[in-house]
Amino acid sequence: MSTTPPVLAAELAAAWADIQRNHPELPDLAAPESLIGESSSACGSGLSFERLLHEAVHGIAAARGVRDTSRAGRYHNRRFLAVAEELGLVHPEEPHASSGFSLVTPSPETRRRYRPTIERLQRALKAYSAATEADGRGSFRGPAARHGSSGGGVRVKAVCDCGRNVRVVPSVLAQAPIMCGACGKPFRIPEAPVERPAAKAKEPEERVEAVAAVG
Template sequence: MTTTTITVPLVAAIEEAWAAIQDRHEDVPEVVVTLASGNGRGGMAYGHFAASRWARGDALVHELLVGGEGLQRGGRAVLGTLIHEAAHAAAEARGIKDTSRQGRFHNTRFKAIGEEFGLTLTKDPSIGWSITDVPDATADSYRHAIDALDAAIVAYRLTDIGAVSKKTNSGVVAVCECGRKLRVSRSTFEVGPIVCGVCNAEFEAEDDEG
């Protein structure tokens, strides 16, 4: 009896694409691939890199989450997500702080690594240099990985109704590295980084009102 499975070839294609990225960028680490919903309080996430979330014996391994809703975009866009997360992984390996605001705002250090990895990045006013495109030259160099992803993506996750929260103007409590706190509206906080004049660090959201 022949059994058709969705998950096994999909994860294999993602791992193959990640290995292709590692071949080109030696500081991209090993990851555990997970498939899950990309829905969250901050909106829809196509992928996420989380450092040291898995244990293998005494060693820690990083996690790569691929959002199931984003699979409907096709192999080239999914590859863009993987390279985007690989840039975060490389920043972790290099000891570079490439995001702020609890990992949501992508700064110019992330932009530099993403472009080094072959991405075209556009700035979003709320989350920074995060909008990701794969230019033709990069797509050509990853053609085999893109074709494998396209062949493996035979299903995608439907978006949960009402799961993606709408932006509001509720307040944000932000804290800097020296412990100073301020309270601002969400719209003000999302315009751009707020820098402490004492420690020169960006204020990051600590809690949300409402």
């Protein structure tokens, strides 16, 4: 297995900490690995520092108790835009009909402020992409991975012993443990309860024999 995912997770955590230095109310990023390989059409596809800033807007909104989205998280409203502008993100156009102000982008000043962080994260992302392509070359990808089922890109709930939970892609969790920031133990996907097979009904011939024995 490639050692790149933990390196990329460390760079994601470092980039998040850089944002926190400018915005101290931003909560900690509990599981940076959960962002690797995950995409969201509502929050921008692909992983980048721009996507990280977008997630930081949601983090600050949550810390303030601000409802910044609607329609199951797809529509980003003006409260989202207000927090985004505090983080140096802009949306010069009118809101999109279905996603609202989701496609915010860093202003030139914001890009200059975070330039070293952006460059470090881009290098880590490039190395991760190269390692992923090398690991997958010549291997067979099953239907779950090809079609994005629960083994590919769909998130499921992972829990830790202290009761906290995160939504994570199973293949990402398989690459490296995701540690809980509260108790220090790894998140795990609960096993589905095993259903006990129903008792097999007796054959009609056996019931007839039992009645004959009693008579």
